[in-house]
Amino acid sequence: MKKTGLLFVGLAAVLTLAGCGTKLSTSKTTYSNSGMVAIIKGDASGKSVSYKADTESGKTSVNDGKFTFTVPMSTSKQNVTIKDGDASTKVTVKAAQSLGAYKTVATKYNQAIIATALPANIQKQLQAAATKKQPTKEEVAKMPIAQQQQLVAEQKALQSAMKTATDKTKDQQLPTSVSGLKEVLDVAGGKLRVNVQDGQLISATQIAPIKAMKDKKKQAAFGQMFGLLANSVGADAKKVGADFQKALKDQDGSNTTIKTIKSNGVKFNVGASASDIFIYVTK
Structure with a gap:
């Protein structure tokens, strides 16, 4: 019994020392936006640490006891789990505010970049159309044939110019x-x-x-x-x-x-x- 007791004491001491040797900590407990990402820094005793967040997961090396990795921001708060062997810790990344739906922003940007490639007379035509009430189908039907034909010709010219400008600026569009x-x-x-x-x-x-x-x-x-x-x-x-x-x-x-x-x-x-x-x- 005495030997068994000493054995357990010895094992406990070894485990305690092993626990003390595992070092894992972060510079903060909560991180916020730094440009496009949250930059998480910390100290660890291992050769690398792994991390898992809603927007990113991966592994990063530890250099001179220190590590750094980034987590892309999201509109929701993120809990990030960091592990070094059996040791683990958690940090929080604050939620960021959205600039808007990407599709909406991209559409607006692309329309504007296409417009820059349109001929000056077409740009003026579009600007005038934006401030002037457009005729309804019923109103167009009551117009003289010559005026209707002129409207059709203008629409075809506009569509052709838009296609040319769209193709020309394809590499500049989002x-x-x-x-x-x-x-x-x-x-x-x-x-x-x-x-x-x-x-x-x-x-x-x-x-x-x-x-x-x-x-x-x-x-x-x-x-x-x-x-x-x-x-x-x-x-x-x-x-x-x-x-x-x-x-x-x-x-x-x-x-x-x-x-x-x-x-x-x-x-x-x-x-x-x-x-x-x-x-x-x-x-």
Whole structure:
């Protein structure tokens, strides 16, 4: 009995020491949006940690006792489980607000990009039609034949121009459907990454090389993309553009970030690396 008792004591000591050797902790218990994702950091004694959230799951290596991984934001709060061997811990990622249904935003953006490729006379025609009451079928039927023929000809010309513009801007249009974190555009105005969860656009990031800002054509393409994106998520594109230009002029060259620009509840955070400029769009 004495030997058996000593054996159990010895095993208990070994297990206690083993438990003490497993180190797993995080820098916070609750994380919020940092651009497009929540950045989770912590300490662990193993070679890697695994994690599982509603929007992402995976494994990341531990370097010098520390680990970092990202979790895409969602409109719902997420509980993230982190494991290192038998040790585990949980953290919370706060819910983010949606910029709107992705399909709605994409449709608005694509319509605008198509319109930029239309001939000037067709653009004027569309602008006039938007402010003028369109005749009903009954009213058209009562028009003289010559006027009816003119309307038909105008409609055919408009349809033809729209098809040409749609085909011309195909590579500049957003895909109609996206899920998760994706790069959806890589054009003259820069790259565009989006986070779409359950059909909702959670965030978008426009990225462009800083050197492109010195090229007038690329600068114009960047501005157009920025403006169309702002307009598509419900912001005042003119105000946002003006605030952005003012912020750039006010920079003293020592900062890599610009004060958050806000419009109609939409936030634009601007940052820069040594080579690129980033515009994070969230709500």
